Amino acid sequence: MSSKPTSLFDKVWDAHVVRSIADGPDVLLIDRHFIHEVTSPVAFLGLKTRNLGVMFPDRTFATADHNTPTINQHLPVADPLSANQLRALEENTSSYGISHWGLGNPKNGIVHVVGPENGITLPGMTIVCGDSHTSTHGAFGCIAFGIGTSEVEMVLSSQCIMQPKAKKMRINVNGNMSKGVTPKDVVLYIISKLTAAGATGYFVEYAGSVFENMSMEGRMTVCNMSIEMGARGGMIAPDETTFNYIKGREKAPKGQAWDDAVEYWKTLKTDEGVVFDKEYNFDGADIEPMITYGTNPGMGMGISQLIPTAADIDAGKASFAKSLQYMGFTESEPMLGKKIDYVFIGSCTNGRIEDFRAFASVVKGRKKADHVTAWIVPGSHVVEAQIREEGIYDILIEAGFELRQPGCSACLAMNDDKIPAGKYAVSTSNRNFEGRQGPGARTLLASPLVAAAAAVTGIVTDPRTLIA
């Protein structure tokens, strides 16, 4: 054992390097590979063209989520192109012997929700998927990141990908967070400080009491959005909260294997004295409920603040003006009070049970605003079942909402869940890019609490005014 202090990131990375190429990437072994219907068909096509097999079919897991409908899932999928992709996934997984939780399977759901939910995601793993929010799994102390389709083909055929090692960044948030401030606000705050490209080239470790006190659901929300500041991924050292979450899940180790695993997992933390390539410190007390006003996730602000002016923004004044024009906003005006048309709660960012609990805590005893269309989309069937069991479903119905079926839905609007052009949507998903939620759609990213406050008032509202 060397005595050199080592970071969590390095510990996990180094344990997976099959070969290092001088002045080139490392060949990295991948422990778990998630695939879905949209980014895998061409990879399978590549395998066939090159006449390659799948090296370890039991290390790849498939679920259908990106373009599945969120109503009437028992009916045949109407869109022929989506149906074609779903069929391709089914055929490809069955011909290569890969586990597949397709539409209608009780374990089906958004890839980054079902992985942790079933104990597939475990501390210290390398995890990849053809979806950039694979960083979600970093909440368990994994190196997890999104890959392109050529890389999906690589992992299928060789269980490896080739990556240069990223630089290391640590973001510490300590201090007490005030009421109404959620993990989503923490990460939107961080991105607003670092900008949408501020962590490009880095792998981020989140540390400090704010993350230590966070639930696994919250940690997943934070790690999920690491990519929105350009980071390759984000991770949090596993601790008792992590172990408690994993214990007893279907694919989690059991008996002696569990004890051995925990012993190993406890070593997965950054040693004293590690120097990071970049380090930031924030005070949790400075964070208020956040909302975005622009067209990238770095364009976020405290909900009670005013939209900044071009002069406040260092770079990209042309992009800033273009962005505000797209959103129909002007400099220096408040976001509070703006009329909204849609509310979307769901996605792998905020589609877990805790998010629906938060949403329901505001909605309870209130009514949906008449002019608001709300899409409430659980991240998986398991989450959906929890929503019903815990009585959240009744609260929603009572308030005039409906519950849809699991899937990515309006997060990327590949199915029918598209926000119409020019309409405003308060969304708990992760991207507010132009057209992300439908051509011309205007997205305001926020927490489930802010989404709930908007859903019942019909305008951008500070949730702190609605909670006891």
Add this chain to the structure above:
Amino acid sequence: MAYDKFTVLTSSAVPLPIENVDTDQIIPARFLKATKREGFGDNLFRDWRYNGDDTPKQDFVLNNDIYSGQILVGGKNFGSGSSREHAAWAIYDYGFRCVVSSFFADIFKNNSMNIGILPVQVSEDFLDRIFKAIEADPQTQLEVDLSKQTITILSTGDSESFDINSYKKHNLTNGFDDIDYLQAMKEEISTFAQNSRY
């Protein structure tokens, strides 16, 4: 061999002086429903390029005949957002072989090189000079020389060198990709994987 070899590319360029061009703009999600790799070029920058009724937007650069070529020059932080390789496919399918910017998002950069597009990262000053040169003369020729790792504005001789690791350079020069490399080390991977924890 997975794609055409990249050696020296001399071409006029299409300027897109916008920062943070994200992959949702390059290829909107609703066009990701294909199960083949070809054909994405038709929808490259779809929502910037066409109106809702599919008529071309006259003020968008791809609809302006005076600009053409195999090089796309974009603003800072090009290719941010989604991991969709479809963004790189769309750029390639449209006919570009090289994208120049002062900063690239990581995944986009990786995806591009995996399919034979060379991302050339230049300084902000140089990027600015390229935009100015194209503005003054849309036929401005750029020369991208992979072996020398240089990009040159031919009319002025103004040149800058760019970084690329020798592994990727070797691949692009020979038209190899990572899959070829990994296939050749399968036994080593197999042994490693058998001894791994998960």
